[in-house]
Amino acid sequence: xxxxxxxxxxxxxxxxxxxxxxxxxxxxxxxxxxxxxxxxxxxxxxxxxxxxxxxxxxxxxxxxxxxxxxxxxxxxxxxxxxxxxxxxxxxxxxxxxxxxxxxxxxxxxxxxxxxxxxxxxxxxxxxxxxxxxxxxxxxxxxxxxxxxxxxxxxxxxxxxxxxxxxxxxxxxxxxxxxxxxxxxxxxxxxxxxxxxxxxxxxxxxxxxxxxxxxxxxxxxxxxxxxxxxxxxxxxxxxxxxxxxxxxxxxxxxxxxxxxxxxxxxxxxxxxxxxxxxxxxxxxxxxxxxxxxxxxxxxxxxxxxxxxxxxxxxxxxxxxxxxxxxxxxxxxxxxxxxxxxxxxxxxxxxxxxxxxxxxxxxxxxxxxxxxxxxxxxxxxxxxxxxxxxxxxxxxxxxxxxxxxxxxxxxxxxxxxxxxxxxxxxxxxxxxxxxxxxxxxxxxxxxxxxxxxxxxxxxxxxxxxxxxxxxxxxxxxxxxxxxxxxxxxxxxxxxxxxxxxxxxxxxxxxxxxxxxxxxxxxxxxxxxxxxxxxxxxxxxxxxxxxxxxxxxxxxxxxx
Amino acid sequence: xxxxxxxxxxxxxxxxxxxxxxxxxxxxxxxxxxxxxxxxxxxxxxxxxxxxxxxxxxxxxxxxxxxxxxxxxxxxxxxxxxxxxxxxxxxxxxxxxxxxxxxxxxxxxxxxxxxxxxxxxxxxxxxxxxxxxxxxxxxxxxxxxxxxxxxxxxxxxxxxxxxxxxxxxxxxxxxxxxxxxxxxxxxxxxxxxxxxxxxxxxxxxxxxxxxxxxxxxxxxxxxxxxxxxxxxxxxxxxxxxxxxxxxxxxxxxxxxxxxxxxxxxxxxxxxxxxxxxxxxxxxxxxxxxxxxxxxxxxxxxxxxxxxxxxxxxxxxxxxxxxxxxxxxxxxxxxxxxxxxxxxxxxx
Numbered sequence: 001x002x003x004x005x006x007x008x009x010x011x012x013x014x015x016x017x018x019x020x021x022x023x024x025x026x027x028x029x030x031x032x033x034x035x036x037x038x039x040x041x042x043x044x045x046x047x048x049x050x051x052x053x054x055x056x057x058x059x060x061x062x063x064x065x066x067x068x069x070x071x072x073x074x075x076x077x078x079x080x081x082x083x084x085x086x087x088x089x090x091x092x093x094x095x096x097x098x099x100x101x102x103x104x105x106x107x108x109x110x111x112x113x114x115x116x117x118x119x120x121x122x123x124x125x126x127x128x129x130x131x132x133x134x135x136x137x138x139x140x141x142x143x144x145x146x147x148x149x150x151x152x153x154x155x156x157x158x159x160x161x162x163x164x165x166x167x168x169x170x171x172x173x174x175x176x177x178x179x180x181x182x183x184x185x186x187x188x189x190x191x192x193x194x195x196x197x198x199x200x201x202x203x204x205x206x207x208x209x210x211x212x213x214x215x216x217x218x219x220x221x222x223x224x225x226x227x228x229x230x231x232x233x234x235x236x237x238x239x240x241x242x243x244x245x246x247x248x249x250x251x252x253x254x255x256x257x258x259x260x261x262x263x264x265x266x267x268x269x270x271x272x273x274x275x276x277x278x279x280x281x282x283x284x285x286x287x288x289x290x291x292x293x294x295x296x297x298x299x300x301x302x303x304x305x306x307x308x309x310x311x312x313x314x315x316x317x318x319x320x321x322x323x324x325x326x327x328x329x330x331x332x333x334x335x336x337x338x339x340x341x342x343x344x345x346x347x348x349x350x351x352x353x354x355x356x357x358x359x360x361x362x363x364x365x366x367x368x369x370x371x372x373x374x375x376x377x378x379x380x381x382x383x384x385x386x387x388x389x390x391x392x393x394x395x396x397x398x399x400x401x402x403x404x405x406x407x408x409x410x411x412x413x414x415x416x417x418x419x420x421x422x423x424x425x426x427x428x429x430x431x432x433x434x435x436x437x438x439x440x441x442x443x444x445x446x447x448x449x450x451x452x453x454x455x456x457x458x459x460x461x462x463x464x465x466x467x468x469x470x471x472x473x474x475x476x477x478x479x480x481x482x483x484x485x486x487x488x489x490x491x492x493x494x495x496x497x498x499x500x501x502x503x504x505x506x507x508x509x510x511x512x513x514x515x516x517x518x519x520x521x522x523x524x525x526x527x528x529x530x531x532x533x534x535x536x537x538x539x540x541x542x543x544x545x546x547x548x549x550x551x552x553x554x555x556x557x
Numbered sequence: 558x559x560x561x562x563x564x565x566x567x568x569x570x571x572x573x574x575x576x577x578x579x580x581x582x583x584x585x586x587x588x589x590x591x592x593x594x595x596x597x598x599x600x601x602x603x604x605x606x607x608x609x610x611x612x613x614x615x616x617x618x619x620x621x622x623x624x625x626x627x628x629x630x631x632x633x634x635x636x637x638x639x640x641x642x643x644x645x646x647x648x649x650x651x652x653x654x655x656x657x658x659x660x661x662x663x664x665x666x667x668x669x670x671x672x673x674x675x676x677x678x679x680x681x682x683x684x685x686x687x688x689x690x691x692x693x694x695x696x697x698x699x700x701x702x703x704x705x706x707x708x709x710x711x712x713x714x715x716x717x718x719x720x721x722x723x724x725x726x727x728x729x730x731x732x733x734x735x736x737x738x739x740x741x742x743x744x745x746x747x748x749x750x751x752x753x754x755x756x757x758x759x760x761x762x763x764x765x766x767x768x769x770x771x772x773x774x775x776x777x778x779x780x781x782x783x784x785x786x787x788x789x790x791x792x793x794x795x796x797x798x799x800x801x802x803x804x805x806x807x808x809x810x811x812x813x814x815x816x817x818x819x820x821x822x823x824x825x826x827x828x829x830x831x832x833x834x835x836x837x838x839x840x841x842x843x844x845x846x847x848x849x850x851x852x853x854x855x856x857x858x859x860x861x862x863x864x865x866x867x868x869x870x871x872x873x874x875x876x877x878x879x880x881x882x883x884x885x886x887x888x889x890x891x892x893x894x895x896x897x898x899x900x901x902x903x904x
C-alpha cells in the first residue's frame with residue numbers, strides 16, 4: 001500500500017485466494033444442521049435472515065402509511081386499516097427488528113470471539129432464544145393474517161383492554177414470547193462476558209462493542225420481565241375483566257403507562273447501545289486509532305443503562321402525574337442525555353490525528369453520528385417539561401425517535417453488517433455500490449423525517465389518518481423521502497446477496513483491524529479458535545497489529 | 558421560464574396554504590416559542606459543531622495526507638469540557654422547561670372554568686352558564702380559561718397547538734389546563750392520544766371572540782339552565798337530598814360550604830375538597846367517609862354520566878348555608894326547559 005492510498009482495504013491476491021475449506025458454514029450440511037445448531041455464528045445467521053424478513057414487512061407497512069399521508073383526505077385505506085398499519089409497523093419494527101437487530105445478529109456472532117471464547121455460555125439457550133423469536137414472529141404474522149391489531153404498539157389501556165375487537169391477545173402473546181428471546185440473549189451475554197473471557201482479557205481490554213452489549217444485556221434481563229407482566233395484566237383484564245387498569249372497576253389507567261414505559265424506555269437503550277458499540281469499532285478501525293477516552297465511553301454505556309431505568313415517566317408529562325414527580329423525571333432525563341453527548345464527542349475526537357479512510361461502514365458511522373446527534377438533542381426538547389406539552393404526541397416525537405432508531409440504530413446496524421460481512425461470509429461486498437446506498441439512505445432519511453419536526457411543532461398529531469390540508473406540503477416531502485429511503489434499503493439486500501457468490505475473497509483481516517475476530521480466518525471455524533488466545537495488549541492497539549503482521553505469520557485453522 | 562403559469566399558480570397557492578410555524582394565539586405561545594428557539598439554537602450549534610469537527614478531522618487526517626496515525630489515549634480536560642458544558646446547557650433547558658410547565662398546568666385564580674368531556678370520538682364542552690357544544694369551543698379573548706377535562710371511555714388528549722397547550726384527558730379523573738387567548742379567530746383542536754377507529758376525526762375548532770361577542774354568544778346559545786341548576790335538579794331526582802338535607806341530624810353530612818374546605822375523614826386523614834374529591838366521593842363513597850358518619854351511602858358508579866357528575870359538582874360548589882330551600886326546586890317548568898341531565902350509564 002502506498003502512503004497516498006485512500007483505503008485500508010487489504011485483500012489477498014484474488015487469483016490464488018480461496019475461502020477456507022473448513023469453516024462454520026461448511027462444517028455441517030443440510031437444513032437440520034442449521035435448525036439444531038448450537039453454534040452462535042449459525043444462530044446469528046438465522047437471526048439475520050429472520051430480522052431482515054421482518055424489517056421488510058415492517059417497512060412495507062411504513063410505505064403504505066406514507067402513501068396514505070400523501071393527501072390530507074383518508075383515501076387509500078379505511079381508518080381501521082390505517083390504525084392497523086401503524087400498529088403492525090410499530091410492533092414489528094420495535095419487537096421483531098430493533099430489539100434483536102444488532103445484539104442477536106452481530107452481537108451473537110462476535111461477542112464470544114471478541115472475548116476469546118469458543119461459544120456463548122449457553123448454546124442451547126441461544127438456540128431456544130431464536131425459536132422463541134420465531135414463535136413470536138409467527139404469532140404476529142398470524143394476528144396480521146387473521147385481521148390485524150389496532151392498539152398501537154403502546155397497547156394503551158383501557159383502549160386495548162375494553163374497546164378494541166382485534167387480535168390484541170395474539171399480539172400480546174407474541175411480544176411476551178419474543179420478550180423471553182431477548183431475556184435469554186441478554187442472560188447469555190452477561191454470563192459469557194463475566195465467565196468466559198480468555199486469559200489476559202481484562203474488563204478494560206474488552207472492545208467497546210462488548211461493553212455496550214453488556215450494558216444492553218442488563219437492560220434486557222431486568223426490563224423485559226416488566227413488559228411481560230404488563231402484557232399479562234392486559235390479558236387478565238381483557239379476558240377475565242379483572243379491574244387492574246379500568247377506572248370503572250377501581251383500576252388505575254395510569255398504572256399501565258408506568259409499567260409499560262418502565263420497560264419501553266430502557267428498551268430504547270436496548271436498541272441503541274449495541275449500535276453505539278458498532279460505531280466505536282468502526283470509527284476506531286477506519287481512523288487507525290484507539291477510541292478516544294476508552295474508559296469514558298465504556299462507563300457512559302453503563303451510565304446510560306443505569307439512568308435509563310429512572311426516566312420512564314417522561315413519557316407521561318402531560319398525563320396528570322404530579323407536577324413535582326414530573327420535575328424529578330425531567331431532571332433525570334437531562335442527566336441521561338449527558339453520556340450520549342460524551343460518546344459523540346469521543347468518537348469525533350477519535351478521528352483527530354488518525355489516518356482516516358472512508359469505506360462504507362465509516363460512511364454509515366458518520367451518518368449515525370450526525371443523525372444521532374439530532375435525535376439526541378431533539379430528545380432534550382421533549383425532556384424539557386414545558387416544551388414537551390407542545391411537542392408530545394405529535395409528529396415531532398415521531399421524527400425524534402426515528403432519528404434515534406432509524407437514523408441512529410439502523411445506520412449502525414448497516415455499518416456493522418458491512419464491516420463484519422467479510423468476516424461472516426468470507427467475501428467482500430461491492431464497495432462503490434454500497435457507498436451509493438449509504439448516501440441514498442442518508443438523503444432519503446433526512447427528507448423523510450426533517451419535515452416531521454416542523455409538522456410536530458405545527459401540532460400535527462401522530463397516528464392521524466387524515467389531517468388539515470395546510471400540512472400537505474410537508475407530508476408530501478416526507479413521503480418523497482420515504483421513497484428514496486426505500487431504495488436505499490433495497491440496494492444492500494441485492495448486492496449483499498450477490499456478493500455471497502461473486503464478492504471478492506476477503507481474507508482474514510481486510511480492514512487491518514485489531515479485534516480478536518480479525519485474527520482468525522474468514523469465515524471462522526465452528527470452534528472459533530484452534531487454541532484459546534491470550535490477550536496481551538489493549539483493545540485497539542494498532543502498533544501491536546503492525547508488529548504482529550511483520551514478525552509472526554500466524555494463521556489459525 | 559419552462560414552468561407553466563397554471564402550475565406556478567398552483568404551486569404558490571399550495572405554499573401559501575402551508576405554514577412552517579404555528580400562530581401565536583395565547584399568552585403562553587410567545588413563552589413557549591422563546592424556549593423552542595433556545596432549544597433549536599442549541600441543537601443547530603451542537604450539530605454544526607459535530608459536523609465541523611468530523612469534517613475538519615476527516616480533511617486533515619485522511620489517509621492520503623496523514624498516512625500514519627498518532628495514538629492518543631484521551632484527555633481529561635477535553636472530556637470534562639464536553640461533560641460539563643452539555644450538562645450545564647441541559648440544566649438550563651430543565652429549569653426553563655419546568656417554569657413553563659408549572660405556568661401552563663397551574664391556572665390563575667381568576668380563571669373561568671369550562672368542562673370538557675371527551676368520548677370516542679367527540680369533544681363536549683360545558684360552559685358554566687349551561688351552554689353545550691360539540692367539537693367546538695367558544696372562549697372570550699383576554700380572559701384566563703381553565704379547562705377541567707375528563708374522559709368517558711379511553712385516554713384522549715386535548716390539544717390546541719396555536720395556544721401551545723395540551724393535556725391528557727383521562728377516564729375516571731379530572732385533569733386541567735388553562736390558557737388565555739390573545740387573538741380572535743378559529744384554531745384547531747386535536748385529540749392527540751390514539752383513541753381508536755376515528756381518532757383523526759376527533760377534531761374541532763376553538764373560536765376566540767372579543768368579550769362583547771362572547772357575551773352575545775352565551776346569550777344566544779344558552780339552554781336556559783346553568784350547570785348548577787341542572788345539578789340541583791339531579792341532586793333532588795337522585796334522592797341525594799334525603800340524606801344530605803343540610804339538617805344537623807341528617808344521616809349524611811351537610812354539604813353547605815364543603816367545596817374548598819378541609820374535611821376530616823373517618824380514617825383520620827384530612828382532605829382538601831375539590832372537584833375531583835367530590836366526584837370520587839359520589840362514585841366511591843365508602844372510601845371517603847366524613848368523620849362522624851356511618852358508611853351507608855351507596856355507590857353511584859354506573860348510574861350517573863360524567864355530564865351529570867359535572868352538574869352536581871357545580872351545584873355543590875354553589876351551596877352555602879341553609880340550602881334546604883333551594884334543593885326542592887324541581888319545577889315542571891325546568892323539566893321542560895332542559896332534558897334530564899342523566900345521560901345513561903357511565904361506561
